[in-house]
Amino acid sequence: MTLGIGLIGSGYMGKCHAMAWNGVATVFADVERPRLVALADATTELAAKHGRAFGFARSTGNWRDLVADPQIDVISIAAPNQFHAEISVAALEAGKHVWCEKPMATALEDARRMRDAARSSGRIAVLGYNYIQNPMIRLAKSLIEQGEIGVVNHIRLEMDEDYMAAAAEPFYWKSEKTSGYGALDDFAVHPLSLLTVLHGRISEVSADMAKPYATRPDRSGGTRAVENHDIAQALFRTGTGASGVLMVNRTAWGRKGRIAIQIYGSEGSILYDQERMNELEIYSARDPAGRQGYRRILSAPDHPPYRDFIPAPGHGLGFNELKVIECRELLSRIAGEEAHVIDFDTGFEIEEVVHAMAASAAERVWKRIG
Amino acid sequence: MTLGIGLIGSGYMGKCHAMAWNGVATVFADVERPRLVALADATTELAAKHGRAFGFARSTGNWRDLVADPQIDVISIAAPNQFHAEISVAALEAGKHVWCEKPMATALEDARRMRDAARSSGRIAVLGYNYIQNPMIRLAKSLIEQGEIGVVNHIRLEMDEDYMAAAAEPFYWKSEKTSGYGALDDFAVHPLSLLTVLHGRISEVSADMAKPYATRPDRSGGTRAVENHDIAQALFRTGTGASGVLMVNRTAWGRKGRIAIQIYGSEGSILYDQERMNELEIYSARDPAGRQGYRRILSAPDHPPYRDFIPAPGHGLGFNELKVIECRELLSRIAGEEAHVIDFDTGFEIEEVVHAMAASAAERVWKRIG
Amino acid sequence: MTLGIGLIGSGYMGKCHAMAWNGVATVFADVERPRLVALADATTELAAKHGRAFGFARSTGNWRDLVADPQIDVISIAAPNQFHAEISVAALEAGKHVWCEKPMATALEDARRMRDAARSSGRIAVLGYNYIQNPMIRLAKSLIEQGEIGVVNHIRLEMDEDYMAAAAEPFYWKSEKTSGYGALDDFAVHPLSLLTVLHGRISEVSADMAKPYATRPDRSGGTRAVENHDIAQALFRTGTGASGVLMVNRTAWGRKGRIAIQIYGSEGSILYDQERMNELEIYSARDPAGRQGYRRILSAPDHPPYRDFIPAPGHGLGFNELKVIECRELLSRIAGEEAHVIDFDTGFEIEEVVHAMAASAAERVWKRIG
């Protein structure tokens, strides 16, 4: 019997989940085609329209219908962040597997509740950290694990976009305190998810948060004070003693989807930039003298699971396809297999780091995690 | 009533069509979800297996079943190249719309037959030149049309891969004369399709073809003479008098999916490389002195139809998604709308250029086209 | 009467000064050819050999001979760092102009003494911060001053090399506490000199310093504890309220002469990397929508003083030529003209920042400067 799927939310992330659910069995030969049972959104009309477009059999204006539906085995949660906790907990308690978009929750307490619900449910609960699914990131992970760059001793992580870079950008909910710390929880979770996968956990931080614009125009022609921080940076140490820096900026003119990673080890280093997501650069100190240099590797069938998408190297995967891979990993985990995902346990640890950074910035002291 | 789809062939290109047919309505809000009626492949078993995986309702080991099926409106042809003509003509004569993978055919006469069948059928017949669908290529086209680089006077086109670069690569059908000229018809049609879209038609050529390896190992431990050319290059002039060079090489170590384009005009120039398919570079002589330079534009919602895939800039489309765009353009054309496709008429012109290049190389003289 | 030059030290930096003194009048049409009077080094033999090679009329094993020589107007100091203070002060007190290599001194107190000697001497005292002389850095400065990227609000500075990256690299004086803090004063002064020129002063820091290798092999087959830090990073705020991060690493495998700068403003951003020192990238939010991107500007005659070296754009200056420019700026300053240099006053401010960073790292608290 194939799995029945319910999707909550049909904004961009909902659409991205829908693309994944539609595509996963075509791409992966060993995946049984899932049944697209029902889509829920805020209104019946919206749900009906997108349900049809996305290929779902039914639709509803009430997400609780999905939680109660015995036809549904897995619930994709792409609803606004503030509902993640409530829906996740309800779904898990109803015995559904959960695939929830990040960030996990806006309050650490909610994230903890989600983690605990997942633990006690015995169901699979996975977060939508799709960047870790890139075959190039998996290649980086494998290179590091095989010792190709030796012992990692220094890491730099940057995530930058410019969608809030215009000073003239009017005040909207993203600048409200209730939406979170700003760039820190908007962006930082992504590089932190990559750090978790590629290296390990952060143990200590000294952070700073900055406001490039103290006020923004409001819709009425006046201005309104910005309540959180569009820029954040943190010095950190990891459990192994490696040092590092995390930098995030959502007002970084020119940066569109940048997640730049530098990982230095005792035998080499690795570079990655999400804006060129089909490339990975490695420098090996073991190459012969005078012939050393960064080697730019293009994504290829040698880098699982690229081959499932394209049999020829260098042709390029897209951002949306990372979600298809994530979907497949979720299905593997549900089937009891080894899978490359960030579950609610690990997701909670990432949230802890974010909150420690915010506290460090507020109190201007170093903070230990855990 | 939505369109019924039949797919012939379930190798990689068949899978690519299947991904497109599964995804097109999820991606494009204004596209009615097509019905996946039937998949045909060489054997009943293969067809059944992939039909199920790809979401088709039925399957068959005989492609003529699809041509005869009144439920089917559009036939995707991803069968081996030598069958393109026969299937296309049969499908068109049966009143189906046709979406056929490139190259059009192995013999110019077959291509002509396909073109003529399309003309007399009154149906839509489109070729799978997916590279032209890249939003970055459409941006290049629009920049050129708006005069941003002035009058185009010089063009360089390169397409290089290394899948046949190993001297130790055993002889297989790709090196047989019957499979075609080699790199020339294997690759050249792609940059030529881009030239057609971005600039116009070639009027004259002087070509050369080369064999980096005169023989290749055969499976029995001996060697076999290579019968066609892994490398080809041609000087050309276009209808507007612009000069240019086309270079293709399927033994180019290090190149994976390179299609490098340089277009020079009287006011600027444009650069593109398929290996970084989400980028386009433009140089404008109108920028202020001392501040001129190539501007690297990342694919973004401003570049249709990127926005239908991702609402944020710089996140990156993948190769497979170009086929989804192509699918949508095909559907627009069927609906009688303006569409960005290469139909059998234009496709035939591209074939004419390829054959003229081969003749020029064989006779070592300049050849006029048309 | 042309200026008489004395050079102290004939190691690499001495040679670099010699190249500058030999070349400056050939390059710059308005510079009177200086007289190369005498070279001093540790021994008479070394001084004689290099004096002849470098084109100096005389040589000596005693640097005080140069200080006392009435034929000499300017003294180039390329002696080991620990002698900078003693020589500079003696030369200034003897009425010579001084061109001293960085870092200014190993102890803050020495740097202060040098600054005070310069102030009371009325002579010109300039430090060898050659990176600021790059026409591309001057272009960046001019773009910022003209408001091309608006108000600067965020800055990231990285300087990385790998000359100490090998764990097997034996312990030598660079790892001794007496040689300084490690990467912090070895490297940080360079990006800080660039920050000074491009933006302004740092007012507050939170720093961390790390040892990738706790011990290094000593020459006797054992190991010795490393006494300073090969890696350092600091969060900072500048006088204008901009936030930023400084990162330096002399064990960064793969990096050779990297000084990477990111400067973000309210209207655009600027990127620079010393490893591609003939390029500058600028992103302008004023470019039309859909055509925005980083513009890569190549060094050219439009960027003073590139034209004095080469009349054609894009041909490339080299690292050594920055010293020729610096030499010319020094001569301009001596002639009482406007000049682009870092004098002992500004140099002392840079040293203050370095020492504040070290203190912050040691005490693990934020430190204010000045």
Next chain:
Amino acid sequence: MTLGIGLIGSGYMGKCHAMAWNGVATVFADVERPRLVALADATTELAAKHGRAFGFARSTGNWRDLVADPQIDVISIAAPNQFHAEISVAALEAGKHVWCEKPMATALEDARRMRDAARSSGRIAVLGYNYIQNPMIRLAKSLIEQGEIGVVNHIRLEMDEDYMAAAAEPFYWKSEKTSGYGALDDFAVHPLSLLTVLHGRISEVSADMAKPYATRPDRSGGTRAVENHDIAQALFRTGTGASGVLMVNRTAWGRKGRIAIQIYGSEGSILYDQERMNELEIYSARDPAGRQGYRRILSAPDHPPYRDFIPAPGHGLGFNELKVIECRELLSRIAGEEAHVIDFDTGFEIEEVVHAMAASAAERVWKRIG
């Protein structure tokens, strides 16, 4: 006794020679400092002014004074191209060594006369093909000779600048027939000199030449027909049977000092671009599967003679420093040592290729060389 130097011409190339003569002994420890005896230019005044600035002891308005001067051993010829033959022959006949800027001559007959004069003089006669002196080019040469990319089978050479790209650029002598073929002899000799050094000789060509602008404005407000070709391209075969393409364009907007080289072999490939002259990229098919990619090597002390300029890697040489290396190679050749230069014999062969290309373009047929 050190060598006495005479320099004829003090425009940019003369200045470049002067920089080399001033710097060569400072840079290279084993080079005896040459005596700068006299500079000649078109007028006494010009010669006097630049002679002083460039450090020459005497100056003259008559180049024959240098040829007659017994103090002078080597004559640098940086006079206009049409005088190369006359001066070279006179200097060689007077027993001087000659260092002559390229192109060798404007007429093939003149080049032959120069070659013959060099042969019968027994003196050293070297051409100013400075691009071959780049340590990165020498690295490429050594990689190829060591078999790192196997047997070379395909080569692409491009040289592009935009100094004549503006349609509004008024007609001047560069567009006159008497100045030569246009881009072909203006540029093509450079990539051909690199080909000579890296691979070998061209045996056959099919060329085309184009005029992006048929007319240019003249100074009187009218227009004048352009008499030569700003764009040229040629298919070629080399003596070893390798195929290739040469492309040159002096109206290529955006290109400043581009000389892009692609060399493909049976085991790898090499990429180079003069605009990033401190980098070389190599792809090796011997790297492990899944870890293959272009390796970007930065110029470093491992690449002779970089170390003579800078002891640290990645700091970058400049265009002018290539002339210093060339000067040192000339001195080595004069001293009877192995040297890396293009002498009049090899220079003449390069000229033969250029003229064959022009003939091929005019007659629209393939042409054999030699």
